[in-house]
Amino acid sequence: MAEAVPAEERLFSLVLALVATEHGLTKADILSSVQGYRQRYQPGGDNATLERQFERDKDDIRDLGVPLETLESPLEVGNNHLLRYRIPKGAYDLPGEVVFTAEETTLLNLAAEVWREGSLSSESRRALLKLRSLGVDVDDTTIGYAPRVRVREPAFDALAEAISRHLVVRFDYVKPGETAAVTRSVEPWALVKHEGRWHLSAFDLDRGAKRTFLLSRIVGTVTKTRTTFTPPDGDPAEEALADLQRVFDSGQVIVDVVPGSDAELRLEGRDRRTGIEAGEGGRRRLVIGCSDPALLADELASYGPEAKVVSPESVRAGVIERLRRVARSHVPVGEAR
């Protein structure tokens, strides 16, 4: 039984070997000579397990941003045994002009702290390790802040991976205001957080058009297919944010809130009026933006008697319908529902 070499030692040795080689190493070279593989290599025997290990290791290394290249043999294109692997040092090294001041390093540390769950948190942790290798110490000016952006939606990690690998995905989706899920098949383009909610901007293959999905309305798991797509030109994330903001700004909902209530606290920050305006019956009138009438109706229903929708009718009717449903489902046990 060969001694067990820890995974990080095998991966580290593989990176060193592939950076050091100028012309690349074949799979056989690697499996027979690199630390962590060579101990388990059977000369002339079956190395299928080890080969699968190598495939996984390549993916793991590329995930870290290490440019692991595959070179075809010019003599025999398509012959996998003659493929050569290497990591060009110029593409591996952080360019010399990329330097960060102590102040910038401090900001980046705080930016990394924003993520405390899911893949964004592992990625920022790794980015910080790389940042620290530059040796700049952090100054204290931002201590006292603990900013955080939540990534509660379980769909996030699978979508982020599918976006970076350009894979078509399928998922079940419940549109706001509806209760039944419908399966959607999309090219995932960008993930953006707007008004506290994660959205996926994607090209819906069945509808043949760009659509925005709320991650919190994705039910169950996201299935990554093997179909790849060409990502759109430009910056799809910035475009998605701008689209959401445009829709949000164009919506105009008038709400009368009870002064001093929770509804006033939560909504006044979004008020578009400059002064304080009186509503009906001693209430305060607010005019707020709206990106999705059904979503806003959910929120406004939660304020119960503290907020009354004046207009538009779609939101007003939506709130009334929601409150009726809640009242109906909470009649005392024993009475008819």
Added chain:
Amino acid sequence: MANPMQAQDKLTFLLSLVPYLIEHDGVDVPEAAAHFGVSDDEMRAAVRLIAVSGIPGDSSAYQPDDLFDINWDAFEEDDRIELTHAVAIDDSPRFSAREAAALLAGLQYLSALPENLDRATIASLSRKLASGASAAPSPVAVAAGAAASLVAPLRAALIAGVRIEFDYRTARGDSERRIVDPLRIDSEDQNWYLRAWDHGREAVRTFRLDRMSSLTTTDQPISRTGRDVALPDSLFETSPDDLTVRIEVSDSALPLLGDFLPDGTRTSKGSIRGLTDATVRVGHYHGLKRLVASLPGLVTVLGPADARATVADWAREGLSQYDD
């Protein structure tokens, strides 16, 4: 580092440590460990691994010249790291597309903070991150929110280390003057909080900035600091007085419940397929009724009866506004 490192994290650590050790010729283990935010033992293990690693070389056997080397005496006796020979790598690795994206999106969110973060700083950092990444940063973005106006004065009090006073309105609607030592300003998405030592309650409390008013900064120094008091990561303190409520949740709504369903919540299969029963703890019914009303048909309170009645009353009072 809070969580144990996975193989990919450990590899990143090794690749990052090498250029740092080349740059810092002779560094004590505790200093290097503190710089990378790892334990002294993790640092020693990494140095030992680097010291025996290298490249297979021409003969496909690892020869001494093809291996890293350190000053073993200094390492074993003085806990000091001196790299004496390096192979293959000498520079920091680039960021991956997703690593760069995580930092960029974090920066976008931070641009709501009142200081330092003008557009020019962010733009310059974004350019550097993009050119330091192995591929174009992944499309992930966060809309910059607006920080509450109280952030700046609270931050000033925090830096000055002085006690503050303010009126605080609870979710129940009553208001009270609170005297606190500010410990930290937290934010979660659009919401801002002050974590503080509350002198009236003799305990750490979390205050929502939008419920605070009439802030006064005193000149009295604080008696507790962030170092004296452990601040839990969760913003919501549970208390023995909490009420237990049974709810039925549509499976599709589970992610929407957020902190109402902390990890470890007792759940079971609901009355019909696609429903989950959960037992949750709440400080009072005020938050519960709002949550249930925001998820009509997706969350139902099963019991106790007074919790159901509170929710029903809330919805009926809401409806009565439209009886005209």
